[in-house]
Amino acid sequence: MDCLVCHDSTGTYKKFPTDCGNPVYEEKKFGDKVFKPVNLKEVAQHVSRPSRKNCGACHFFGGGGDGVKHGDLDSSLSAPLKSLDVHMDKTGLNYNCQRCHTTEMHHIQGRHYSDPAANDHKAAMPKDSANRIACESCHTDRPHKKNQKMNDHTDKVACQSCHIPLFARENPTVMFWDWSKAGKKSEDGKPIDVKNKETGIAYSTMKGELHWAKNQVPEYFWYNGAMQQMKVGDKVTEINGPIQLYRVLGSPTDSNSRIAPFKVHRGIQPYDVENHLVVIPKLFGKPGTGAYWGDYDWMKASETGMKVAGLPFSGKLEFRETVTYWPLNHMVAPKEQSLKCEECHAQDGRLQKLTGFYMPGRDKSQGIDLLGWVLVAVSGIGASIHGLLRIFKR
Numbered sequence: 001m002d003c004l005v006c007h008d009s010t011g012t013y014k015k016f017p018t019d020c021g022n023p024v025y026e027e028k029k030f031g032d033k034v035f036k037p038v039n040l041k042e043v044a045q046h047v048s049r050p051s052r053k054n055c056g057a058c059h060f061f062g063g064g065g066d067g068v069k070h071g072d073l074d075s076s077l078s079a080p081l082k083s084l085d086v087h088m089d090k091t092g093l094n095y096n097c098q099r100c101h102t103t104e105m106h107h108i109q110g111r112h113y114s115d116p117a118a119n120d121h122k123a124a125m126p127k128d129s130a131n132r133i134a135c136e137s138c139h140t141d142r143p144h145k146k147n148q149k150m151n152d153h154t155d156k157v158a159c160q161s162c163h164i165p166l167f168a169r170e171n172p173t174v175m176f177w178d179w180s181k182a183g184k185k186s187e188d189g190k191p192i193d194v195k196n197k198e199t200g201i202a203y204s205t206m207k208g209e210l211h212w213a214k215n216q217v218p219e220y221f222w223y224n225g226a227m228q229q230m231k232v233g234d235k236v237t238e239i240n241g242p243i244q245l246y247r248v249l250g251s252p253t254d255s256n257s258r259i260a261p262f263k264v265h266r267g268i269q270p271y272d273v274e275n276h277l278v279v280i281p282k283l284f285g286k287p288g289t290g291a292y293w294g295d296y297d298w299m300k301a302s303e304t305g306m307k308v309a310g311l312p313f314s315g316k317l318e319f320r321e322t323v324t325y326w327p328l329n330h331m332v333a334p335k336e337q338s339l340k341c342e343e344c345h346a347q348d349g350r351l352q353k354l355t356g357f358y359m360p361g362r363d364k365s366q367g368i369d370l371l372g373w374v375l376v377a378v379s380g381i382g383a384s385i386h387g388l389l390r391i392f393k394r
């Protein structure tokens with residue numbers, strides 16, 4: 001990455017979408033958008049420590065647009081109010097990203113990849129926890145007033161589970177993306193672009209159908225801080241059902257795991273039936289290059305893309321459901337909005353699907369219930385005999 005992406009404070013250091021990371025040196029058009037040349041001298045004279053906008057230039061827009069990937073990182077965090085994020089609140093604590101993601105010698109902390117792009121940044125849990133940042137770093141693991149039941153939860157329930165009750169609370173995020181619907185054109189053969197004012201692309205010929213949503217309830221999983229991502233060329237092992245592109249690692253019997261909240265993103269993607277591979281199609285390019293966005297032909301795009309990736313392609317194409325998991329760490333809500341006891345401690349509560357542990361209010365043990373009723377009956381009988389004896393004796 002070049003320095004100015006993170007260190008420009010003028011907000012004018014913009015890059016041209018298809019210029020391999022170069023800023024604009026001469027006025028250029030991309031679609032209807034005009035990119036003006038960057039005044040590099042001005043920018044160089046206004047470098048500063050990174051703001052939320054600097055980091056957000058990439059992290060808010062992952063996946064090709066605002067809030068597409070993460071449910072807890074989007075442009076609403078550029079200048080949020082306390083109701084959205086108690087830490088980044090522009091009128092309160094006003095934390096920048098590196099306040100939590102402490103940075104020394106440009107090693108930005110807080111990552112859980114097992115396979116980061118740069119190997120010297122490898123630090124993922126659980127092998128090396130030194131680079132991990134956590135809520136506990138500032139709050140300790142007993143942040144609540146003495147004797148409050150919440151303190152007994154912090155060993156099994158991650159802080160985020162109770163303190164990020166809903167995600168995408170201001171801007172919507174993409175929950176479902178169906179690539180198989182791409183390619184439809186209007187009657188006169190032109191690409192279609194349906195945008196919702198509130199959200200973003202609802203349908204486009206290039207990308208297919210997207211479902212956006214706000215104020216979403218997270219899904220919860222046992223999580224030890226590490227995830228396993230499927231890599232290029234990995235064989236798909238799921239014969240039926242959704243392909244897990246990511247797996248959340250952790251279990252109720254592992255003392256390093258806690259219940260944590262996630263955005264679960266579902267998609268429909270091309271798949272090579274014979275080779276059991278998720279297809280990497282070539283998307284970008286002019287007509288005639290095999291690119292999907294040029295020719296709108298999945299077969300050609302898959303063939304070309306897989307060739308570039310150095311993978312086999314059988315020509316037997318199918319569309320299959322895929323799943324990815326996105327841990328939620330941002331958008332910590334004001335304390336009044338923390339999750340209430342009964343949202344978990346109920347049979348149809350938020351932790352309904354998690355198994356392997358006992359939770360009062362949700363779980364029942366027939367044996368213990370029976371034992372309880374036997375005890376009640378025995379005490380009843382005992383008390384009656386005692387009472388009768390006293391009446392009799394008097």
Ligand code: HEC
Nearest residue numbers: 001002003004005006007049050098099103104105106108
């Ligand atoms: C991914 C974003 C990012 C990139 C790219 C980046 N920096 Fe930084 N830089 C940071 C952060 C974060 C800090 C720490 C700021 C803080 O603590 O508030 C920092 C701090 C610094 C500092 C202050 C001294 C220090 O080490 O704390 C200097 C000088 C600096 N960067 C120069 C550069 C130069 C030169 C480049 C390009 C070679 C560069 N940075 C690229 C994010 C970045």
Ligand code: HEC
Nearest residue numbers: 052055059087095096097100110111132133134135327329
């Ligand atoms: C109040 C503290 C805090 C602030 C402020 C904060 N983060 Fe984080 N962030 C975390 C924690 C905690 C994690 C989880 C780290 C881990 O599991 O190692 C995290 C994780 C992440 C991740 C990894 C997400 C993933 O899907 O795995 C990214 C990217 C990230 N933060 C970016 C940012 C950016 C960009 C900002 C500023 C706009 C920011 N963070 C501000 C606490 C914070």
Ligand code: HEC
Nearest residue numbers: 001005050054055058097098101110111112113116117118
């Ligand atoms: C030019 C785009 C860009 C900018 C600007 C940027 N990042 Fe990143 N960031 C990335 C990419 C790409 C990765 C994945 C790197 C890898 O796999 O090793 C990443 C990884 C991360 C991770 C680890 C995420 C994970 O899931 O393991 C954190 C945390 C993070 N960045 C925080 C920041 C912070 C804080 C800033 C601002 C100081 C920042 N980034 C600025 C592109 C960017």
Ligand code: HEC
Nearest residue numbers: 135136139140141143145150153154157158159162335338
């Ligand atoms: C089981 C749910 C639950 C868990 C887990 C949990 N909290 Fe809380 N937390 C709450 C509730 C509910 C409140 C509001 C208490 C009140 O209003 O008095 C709260 C309040 C707080 C407050 C404000 C305290 C005050 O007295 O002003 C902080 C700070 C806090 N939590 C941080 C954390 C951190 C850090 C963790 C993880 C180590 C965590 N919480 C784990 C439910 C939880």
Ligand code: HEC
Nearest residue numbers: 086099100134135137138159160163329332333334335336
């Ligand atoms: C860099 C330090 C830092 C980190 C990391 C951090 N916090 Fe905080 N947090 C604070 C400070 C400071 C306050 C304000 C304390 C106060 O007002 O008494 C605060 C306040 C809170 C509050 C109370 C908000 C209210 O309504 O007053 C909650 C809840 C909370 N944090 C939860 C979390 C959670 C969950 C995480 C992890 C995702 C986290 N914090 C990470 C420093 C931090």
Ligand code: HEC
Nearest residue numbers: 149150152156157161162339340341344345357358359360
């Ligand atoms: C995010 C979901 C969640 C919320 C909210 C929650 N709990 Fe729990 N609770 C759990 C889980 C999971 C366990 C089992 C953990 C274990 O085995 O230690 C548990 C265990 C318990 C237990 C039995 C174990 C013990 O420590 O005594 C009690 C009692 C309890 N919770 C009370 C409460 C009360 C009171 C509240 C509200 C202040 C609350 N819980 C809020 C998830 C939750």
